[in-house]
Amino acid sequence: MDFISILSIFVLSCFVGYYVVWSVTPALHTPLMAVTNAISSVIIVGGLIAAAAAGVPGAKWLGLAAVALASVNIFGGFAVTQRMLSMYKKKERK
Amino acid sequence: MDFISILSIFVLSCFVGYYVVWSVTPALHTPLMAVTNAISSVIIVGGLIAAAAAGVPGAKWLGLAAVALASVNIFGGFAVTQRMLSMYKKKERK
Amino acid sequence: MMEFALLLAAGAADVPAWVLLAYLVAGVCFILALRGLSSPESSRRGNGYGMVGMAIAVVTTLATHEIASIAEIGMAIFLGGIIGLTVARRIAMTAMPQLVAAFHSLVGMAAVLVAAAAFLNPSAFGILGADGNILAVSRIEMALGAAIGAITFSGSVIAFAKLNGNMSGAPILLPARHVINLGTLGGILALTGLYALSGDAGAGEGMEFWIIVALAFLVGFLLIIPIGGADMPVVVSMLNSYSGWAAAAMGFTLGNTAMIITGALVGSSGAILSYIMCRAMNRSFVSVIAGGFGQDASAGGDKGSAIDRSYKAGSAEDAAFLLSQADKVIIVPGYGMAVAQAQHVLREMTDLLKEKGVEVKFAIHPVAGRMPGHMNVLLAEANVPYDEVFELEDINSEFAQADVAFVIGANDVTNPAAKTDKTSPIYGMPVLDVEKARTTLFIKRSMGGAGYAGVENELFFRDNTMMLLSDAKKMVEEIVKSLD
């Protein structure tokens, strides 16, 4: 991808981010913080690339460390979000 | 630009379009119709490319016709939108 | 895999970066143009962004192409601009629905012309492959762009003719029309496939392209004639959406960000407005597009009984008396106000009432009139401040405290049958609770005439309703005289 494509994608994503976050209901702002945390661990992709490559061993260990840290976040973030969200219930109508 | 970049831009634009249109106040739905009309004449870009190229004369005339039609829309659309919008006024507080 | 990768390799690889950037900026300007419409204050600035975006797109294109004849292009723009500006200045606000339809048809035609030009001169568009054929993916985009454009064109022309009264609004129902339409659409898709796979697809080669265009013109015509005149607003909005997708398709061909963003914006806008209208009318989009509503309904509505039942008629003086005695008046305008062009004199009336210390508000139903936001723009034209105009949800609870609900040319949007009568064609549509006001005044021309949905309104025969039978403009003028 050329730089301008990436830039275009970034600019449009900022608009999407703006609108999508404003549409989150205030009651779910805490889960929002947790889930954005989880998805920002997509940085794991960078760690995997570094860890996968043979060659420079320093880079590989850094990559593995990044993968481990990001994994804490991914599993922890999604799980804690799920735990919170499962608590939000409607009144049971009897 | 490669196809996937274009596709990415398109997909993100659809999200932006969805949110931006829902955020338009219902009182301005008529101007919205007029202004979307005006901006969809960005198709004039295609007409200009065809009209600019030397060579195939048929294509040139088609391009010029497209430019003329799109221009009606651009000038007419923005002008009528402007005319409508200039009518929306707040109460003058005396 | 190789095949697929080749298919995806779009042309024009060596466009300078600043050009791509300029188109991106133009696209962002268009986003800001629509974003401005979130409130009247920001809307004028938004429109400015739209103009800037268009200027950037045009100038960038002109600057990056070897121009054969700038004079001819200038002429074309000048000619189009003059016509556009003249129309925009002259048009009456009540004619907006027609105008929008007419403008759509132009966008549709322009898309067809651009696609045809790309077909004849693909190298100018950078879509000619190394083998002398147009790139397969571009062929698909071109064919679809042309087809959508053609449907938009012929559909909009019919919509214009019906809205403008050049053609009867009654639905014209061909036998087996659904089969014909689906067959033609299927044919277009099949031909697109054939064209994409064809081995002879150089510049101007391939009859398939022209047949697709011809069929698409036909389908646009066939799709719209069975739809009743009153359903046209939904159709116009749908066509708006189509014109957006056509622009997006051409944007794919040209790899042009501005066109893609615009296409997605316009496409969403049309689709969402259609959805909003259908929801507010409690009708399914499919039933609108399938057509025939206007006719069935006017056959089904039992208008006959209206004349037999007793109702209370009033004069302009009675109305003026009731209004001037009231503490709070809520005005409900509808399609009849637009027909009679009564908005200006209505505004005079509210001024007089306000001078007498009466609190006056306007209540707008989401589908009052014949276009989304129709009433708002007419009231704005008559200088009614927009902070005195309220949406249904915001004002509906206030009718119970109002002394007078003043209904001028609205009918369906006040009909309580929508709340109670499951057999009514408007059942389930939200309505304004005008019957909760102490007195309800109804302006319409006759007891016989029904509204858009063709159903009778129970409210006309209630004790606390007074009918003011006359043209809306005349009636309000007389009320103004009596108030003075």
Place this chain on the structure above:
Amino acid sequence: MMEFALLLAAGAADVPAWVLLAYLVAGVCFILALRGLSSPESSRRGNGYGMVGMAIAVVTTLATHEIASIAEIGMAIFLGGIIGLTVARRIAMTAMPQLVAAFHSLVGMAAVLVAAAAFLNPSAFGILGADGNILAVSRIEMALGAAIGAITFSGSVIAFAKLNGNMSGAPILLPARHVINLGTLGGILALTGLYALSGDAGAGEGMEFWIIVALAFLVGFLLIIPIGGADMPVVVSMLNSYSGWAAAAMGFTLGNTAMIITGALVGSSGAILSYIMCRAMNRSFVSVIAGGFGQDASAGGDKGSAIDRSYKAGSAEDAAFLLSQADKVIIVPGYGMAVAQAQHVLREMTDLLKEKGVEVKFAIHPVAGRMPGHMNVLLAEANVPYDEVFELEDINSEFAQADVAFVIGANDVTNPAAKTDKTSPIYGMPVLDVEKARTTLFIKRSMGGAGYAGVENELFFRDNTMMLLSDAKKMVEEIVKSLD
């Protein structure tokens, strides 16, 4: 112009199309994950989308790279996953602010590690230029990504320590701290520029990179220590935003759509939440970041006078009597409820009241507690149905009809000084009108203790206020006993 074009030519040109498509799909999944949070019903499905998106991104990456050792990678993921899941299962809901801060620090550190790995092994990332140097634009992206990541890391560690009580919440004010901070930030930017322009920038070459990382760790630390513990929520949210921008910067380096979309989403989310908090507190973002609030305010608040003035204290029995006699009770929870973990017993109390036919609602101020949505999640934990919980705008007008406003551990969000006293630090912040209820009950531990803003609350001394001085959990337990 050539230079510029070269600068813009990012690497890794021959990635197969399906890979790019997969990352796009992952990005769209993340959008849908946040979109799901627009209502509790759709939120669980949204979270599912998020997981799917992450799985797609990970699998795609693994499938397209020659993997040296899948066992090691598997171990790293397994180890991280176990820790993450354990923490997620064990953590108390009241500790969410700390947890979020801790997680942020991990994302920040991961970004630093990835940038460092790219620095050492650029060819694996496809960012090695033909001249043996790392591409200039990638150098900028890497340096910025590493710097933002490092700031996020050290800042989040401090925020965690302050929120978790490992470190005093009091702001630590270095002399000339603004100058030091700005200088260090300037240094980082200057070094980034030097590094980008450097001629020796092969794999692992360039001390600038490491200095940038070191300075960024320092700046993160310096930026956060002067900020009071209570301002931490705004800081955490700001750091969230940073971690998003760091991910986006790495996404530019890798040309990875999923990372770019995520970065923009997370970046906006953090920024908007910070904005919402600041607006609801009527403070400027700059004043939060400039630091020192907690200290100034507790010095400024004239708490001394509180003890001298007379107020009406009540017992649990008095409260139980008033509550059971009421027709309508509105409960206003605040930070004190979280501290005392009183949400479960509060829910028992409301059940008893509902059995007695009392109408009970919850009113949540946008910044009640110490985190956006803090009270909502605690009440949800205690099984309070979310349709009994209302936002400020939706319920504020109902206090006038309530017999009892039951304020449990909230203070600032009820303080009428925000409406009347221009000199108050909370002036202009919207507050809950608890004083309009017939009787107001206030649970807090002592008359001396003030809330977050450190200002006195006039309401404690009003005739229709009854103070219930005790720990919130104990007090509500006693009320429950008396109600039985």
